Every structure is written in C-alpha cells, then in structure tokens.
Amino acid sequence: MKILVAEDDAVSRTILKRAVEKLGHECLVAEDGRSAWETFCAQPCVDVIISDWMMPDVDGLELCRMIREEERGARGRAYTYFIFLTALGDRDHLLMGLEAGADDYLSKPLDRDELGMRLISADRVTELHRKLAFQNDELENLNRMLFEQSRQDPLTRLGNRLRMREDLEVLQSRAERYGHDYAVVLCDVDFFKAYNDRYGHLAGDDALQKVSQTISASLRGGDTAYRYGGEEFLIVLPEQSVEMAVGIADRLRHTVEDLGIPHESNPPGNVVTISAGVAAFSSAGAPDDLLKEADAALYAAKRAGRNRVSTGE
Secondary structure, three states, rough: OOEEOOOOOHHHHHHHHHHHHHOEEEEEEEHHHHHHHHOOOOOOOEEEEEEEEEOOOHHHHHHHHHHHHHHHHHOOOOEEEEEEEEEEOOOHHHHHHHHOOEEEEEEEOOOOOHHHHHHHHHHHHHHHHHHHHHHHHHHHHHHHHHHHHHEEEOOOEEHHHHHHHHHHHHHHHHHHOOOOOOEEHHHEOHHHHHHHHHHHHHHHHHHHHHHHHHHHHHHHOOEEEEEEOEEEEEEEOOOOOOOHHHHHHHHHHHHHHOOOOOOOOOOOOOOOEEEEEEEEEOOOOOHHHHHHHHHHHHHHHHHHOOOOOOOOO
C-alpha cells in the first residue's frame, strides 16, 4: 500500500517511516498537516494516512476533515484509510476523530506489532472500497447504456420517439426563449408495404437500415434524426428556415434514390425512393403542431406523385 505519514516530530516521523517500510509498504512523509494535504492532493492514490493529532497550522483533525471532503467532491477519488497517531487517548478525543472521518487510531509510543495489525485492517477496508467503487462504476455504465438503448431504435440505430420527444421539448424551449429557428423533415419510404410484400421483411429491414444510414451520413453537426415509426423518419434541423430545409430534404431524396435499391413496385424508376414533408417552428405552436404540419406536408408530397418534397402549401 501507499502510506502517507503526517508527523511534525522528526524522530517520530523517521521511526514510523522505517516501521511502515519494514512491513513492505511504500511510505511518503510530511512534516505537518499542510504539507500532508499538498502531498495527498498531488498523489493519484494514497491508501492510508497515519497522522499525528497535534500539528501546527493544520492539525490532524482538520486534515482528516479535508480528506473526507475531498473524497466526497472528487469523482473517482479512492477511499483513504485514516489512522490517528496520538497520545490523546481519552474517549472525547477518540469520538472527535471518528466523527471527523477517521477509521482507527494508534497510541504513542508506537508499537510495531499494533501498527502491523492496523495496516492489515486498512488493506482489507481499502480493497473493499476499491471493489465497491468498481461495481458502482460498472452499474453507472450499465445504467447509462440502458438509458441510451431505451432511446434508440434497435433496427436503424436512430433515436426513437421517446428521444425525439425529449429533444423536441428542449429545442422548442430554446427556440421560444432565444428566438432561434428550426425546421423538421418527415420522410416516408414510398410504397414500402409493397416492397415488403415483394421482397420480404428481411429485405425490408435491410432497406430501412440503408436509408437510415444515408440520413445519418447527411446530417450536419447539431442535426438529429429519429425513426418516427415503421418506414417514417424525422429529421430535426436547428437554425434552418423552411427554404433551407427543403433544399436539405431534396438533396437527401436524391441521395436515397441514387442508392439504387431495386423496388419493382415503385415506377417509373423501380428503385427505393422517399417522399418528405417540411415544416418550420412557429412561436405560437407546440412540437405536436409542428409534427402535424410536417405530416400534412408529407401527405401532400404523396398525393403529388411521391419521390418529392413538399411544404404542404
């Protein structure tokens, strides 16, 4: 273990350092509480601190409190086992030390056998804390992964409707507060039911994946895409007017068509295409109103012959 000794008496400090090293541990030394604190902060991991109680400037009690406060505030900081080395053996002083966060104490003059027993206990406790910290990190990572998975469409890897709702609410709030524009594009794969009927659902899934990958590749930084449902996709474009969003949607439409995915039930090109409806944020509306406008624009594109972009006007 790495052990930090804080002792203002030079003789006691030397005796303690030699005893710690004879027990097979690495030992750092500090001549007072302030130096011990600076050494602790500079080290990525100190397993044990053995500190005198009475020291100038920062005493052992204050040092212990500072250590515990640092551990609470510094994410990822390992637990440090704190032992007081003191001639003050009365009950009140022991309780004060424990309340400050100390784990154990050693009485002066130092007994090497007692020191060895204390360090065995310290090793067990710090190892337990390391295991708990690792398990907590694993649990946090798992929770984070589950959070992301619950907001991701498993087939296309785009955001799902839950993520879409959350993101739209945030974007709407910012737009209302700061007056920023944003637009949405609602896309639909043309005659997708006929595609599934002719080529099978596995091929349909593959086509949706290719379309979603094309959408993802077309996004700028800050743009987001979601699987709206079935063969429908929603693209959110911050800081874009209707005119600019129409241009983006039309380029995407051409890119999907250029994939050349065979679709014999979609004349005249007989390849997979998309239709798109575009709508822009209005300060008087809500996200649901915006989605309804985009949906109406999408149906206008379909009525006009599909494989085109419409604003519904």
